[in-house]
Amino acid sequence: MQGATNQNARRTISAEGRYSYSRGLTGSLFAASVLALSPTASWAFDPGAEDPAAPDQFTWLANARDPKALEWAAEQSKKTMKRLTASSEFAKVEAEIRDARAASSPKPSYYLLQDKVVRFVRNSEHRAGAFYVAPRSAVTKGGAIDWRLALDVDALNARESKRYEVMFLNLNVQCMPQKDRCLIPFGDGGSSLVEYREFDFSAGRFVEGGFHSPPTRGDFGWLNPDTILIGYIGKPSDRLDSGFAQTIVAWKRGTPIAEAKPVYSAKSTDSMVSATTIGTGPSQQVLLNRVLDYSNFELLVVGQDGAVERLDLPTKMQNFGTAFVTGSKLVVQLADAAVIEGRTYAADTLVSYDPTEPAGRRVTEVFAPKAGSYVNDPFEGIAGTADGLAFVETRNLQKTLLIARPSARGWTITRSLTAAPGVAMTIPSYDRFGSGLIVEQTGFLTPTEIKLVVPGRKPAALFKGKAVVDARKFVTEIRSARSRDGTMVDYYLVRPKERQAGPTPVILAGYGGYGINVEPSYFTGDLGLGLVSWLNRGGAFSRAAIRGGGERGSAWTNAAKGINRQLSYDDFAAVAEDMVKSGLTAPRKIGSFGRSFGGLLSANMVTQQPELFGASIVGVPVTDLFRGVDDGSIIDAGGVSETGDPKDPKQASIMLGYSPYQNIRTGVNYPHVLTVVSTEDGQVGPGYGRRFAAKLQSVGADSLLLEGPTGGHGFPNEFANPKEHAAQVTFFIESLMK
Incomplete structure (x- = not known):
């Protein structure tokens, strides 16, 4: 800003x-009171106290x-x-x-899944939430969309005597590549310990004999259709100091998770290890993000044979160390200036790492924000598709959607959409294996609009909130x-x-x-x-x-x-x-x-x-x-x-x-x-x-x-x-x- x-x-x-x-005028009526509020020294703890970690009368x-x-x-x-x-x-x-709720419509979440669009919504009728599915073609044609109910979580709770709430939902990475099967995270009563259950959005039911994890912290990656890499806590000593799983295991379909083969173990002082899928088919891999302390991150790739390879990238990264995937390339954002492969890159630069290239030629610059320009949304500001990278640039609080595409001469940048001043723009969902973005715009006094954006085509409306x-x-x-x-x-x-x-x-x-x-x-x-x-x-x-x-x-x-x-x-x-x-x-x-x-x-x-x-x-x-x-x-x-x-x-x-x-x-x-x-x-x-x-x-x-x-x-x-x-x-x- x-x-x-x-x-x-x-x-x-x-x-x-x-x-x-x-031009604002200082109110003389309040000036005197403000002077008394302005501190002149740093806040300090009472030196009379000795041990700030000592138990007291409220420790119980x-x-x-x-x-x-x-x-x-x-x-x-x-x-x-x-x-x-x-x-x-x-x-x-x-x-x-x-x-106000009756006059408006609660904002849904949308996800692109193959030739489908998945909608998840919580409202007065579905307090725990419900998933709906519609053909993507129906969205692009415009007009009324016939949403089919796929999963009613409230009905599931009643049927199974559960207290499920959908937690940490992100179908961008929780679905099998180029398939309609996803692992949905359910927390008991809103717990951060989630059970992943495999659901088929085409069939509208849970997969018989599918994955169903015990309550766990963290996420997972699909190594192949029958194997996921997931953090597993079998006993208390399997936890990191932070409470997350220390070991990532390769869990095969139809087998007990307790028998899953360990693939990678973090140090006990690490904050967590996350996993996500990259690639498809025989070249499919799982990317591990070893989170050292929420400022430093180490990226590793696990192949089909279980071999683990560390990527030669700086540990200081933005966006919680997230790597955005487009084709064979991984894109990360640097938190500090860094020298990589002999070239200096400025802080906040988006750089691409291509493991298929020879060593020393794997890193290229995607986008370096100029002075007064920022790419700064760690959750919904960057997305990787089969076409390239989409990201939101902020300048003077105005948001613009940029599309970066790789070529033999480097990356080309085109401007796609620009929001009105003071209106936020995000990319909550995207097609990792094709074209298409879900783009949301909203403001304090501007009702939310959500659109399906495909480069080169007119955006298609998915949702328009009411005032x-x-x-x-x-x-x-x-x-x-x-x-x-x-x-x-x-x-x-x-x-x-x-x-x-x-x-x-x-x-x-x-x-x-x-x-x-x-x-x-x-x-x-x-x-x-x-x-x-x-x-x-x-x-x-x-x-x-x-x-x-x-x-x-x-x-x-x-x-x-x-x-x-x-x-x-x-x-x-x-x-x-x-x-x-x-x-x-x-x-x-x-x-x-x-x-x-x-x-x-x-x-x-x-x-x-x-x-x-x-x-x-x-x-x-x-x-x-x-x-x-x-x-x-x-x-x-x-x-x-x-x-x-x-x-x-x-x-x-x-x-x-x-x-x-x-x-x-x-x-x-x-x-x-x-x-x-x-x-x-x-x-x-x-x-x-x-x-x-x-x-x-x-x-x-x-x-x-x-x-x-x-x-x-x-x-x-x-x-x-x-x-x-x-x-x-x-x-x-x-x-x-x-």
Whole structure:
């Protein structure tokens, strides 16, 4: 993102997607209060504490399934829901979300499978989800599409007495090459431990005698139609320190997985090993991604004979080390500048590696972003097809779809689609073995559109969302705030055009880790349709593109890694302060919102900026960087590269300043806090949130806990947990608007 040269300058995006510019005036009414909020020194841990990892009176809450801890969490959640549902606003919010849902259509996920398109959707009728199938030809012809129901997950749960939720679905890589069979991942109650079950989308049923894995963490790759490479945990010692499987085995159809032959074992300190399929037929292989620490990655290829070969590529890579496949070529994005085969490549460059070429001639440049240009979406911004590579370039927050094709003279780049300013563009699905992309465009005030894009043809519409608010009543702005060290930090702001008297209540959301971007979306992220209730009551909503995210490429991501993590929190606080300085809002009228790594961010706002924020939702968080939760969650080992190593005394002394749990103190007027967790969350675990909520209560803070018995890392789901979903918005309304 490009920071504005004046921190009070802002770019406004109309409902039609056009930019206009205005000059903001500093509100003198709030200037004095802002001066008191600006910190002059780094946050520091109380030196009176000795061992930040030592057990305390709340350690017993750490284990997810300890009976006493479960009883305590259930009682806390009962009190929370009793209080929030008793609000005069709750029933209104619940009805407003229900009406908005009825007026709109939930956004489906689409996947290209041979000559078919697969649609997966969750809605009020199918709370656990349903899969539908249609011929691709019906989509390209336009007109009505006859979707055939292939699998109803709710009906499956009723039939088999299961609590399945579809987790980590990515049929781009979970289906057999050039076949209609896929391994669908099911988590019990939303657990991150998933069972893979083989399903035939042509026949509309599970494959008799097909693969059905025990609950496992991680993914797999098809080595051939009857063999998959998958991580297997037969006994506790088979786990990495992170909780993922240490060993990848070759599991043959019709045999017990316990008898599968080991193919590769990672070091116990590695974060994980992932697997994916490359190629087809006799040349088919499985690519292993050895994740050392979420910043360093090693790629290996497993052949049909089981031989493992390491690819000679740098370990510093973007996109979690993902390699995108096109033909015989693998494309990766460099995180740092690197010399490969005697040539220097800049950071963020997309490079191709072709193992069929002679050594020393395998690497070529695909695309090197110019200054102010970024290829920065680690999940849905790059796709490999049989034709070449598709990727989204961002310049001045405007997205363009580029197509790169290999030739004897190198790679040629063509521009395919350009989105309106302020509208996000992603590639959620693609045809790995043919032509075709699923392209999605969405904005804060622009309903989602999803199209099938085939180069050289007119895009075909798959989905067009319906409006749930009158966009003419609101405006989207892109503003910039000056962080403590002078760095300009961009943020989105959605606010009413006509302001009510007094400061505007604002929900400020962020993430700031792992190179993940903050992007616009039409009431699907964060609080979802609950934001309709918030905006229609005169509230504003903001997302901050703080350091640690990927908005400005690898340098922006790396700036807040490790012991520089505090920069992310400084950026977030600076955005809140900027909104106060502009006269939009006032201290204690801002609510922080974050989930997962963003939950750590929101928890730090509670402890570092209690005078600035009036309310905080701390969702499925890590809150203690020194003591894990001892429940099998997977976040601890892999997080060292993002937040620092607590075992290193020099790093630990700095980390103490941004480990929220250790910074809860008596005598502080904390904001209202709602901590949201799930018993079945295998990614982070509920223990962090429980202990955080309990310790805040012990110092007299208004601290609520909401723990879902199911739902996993995505709790609360607006379809499976509608009351809890509405309760979150009610919490902000009661805390900031009353």
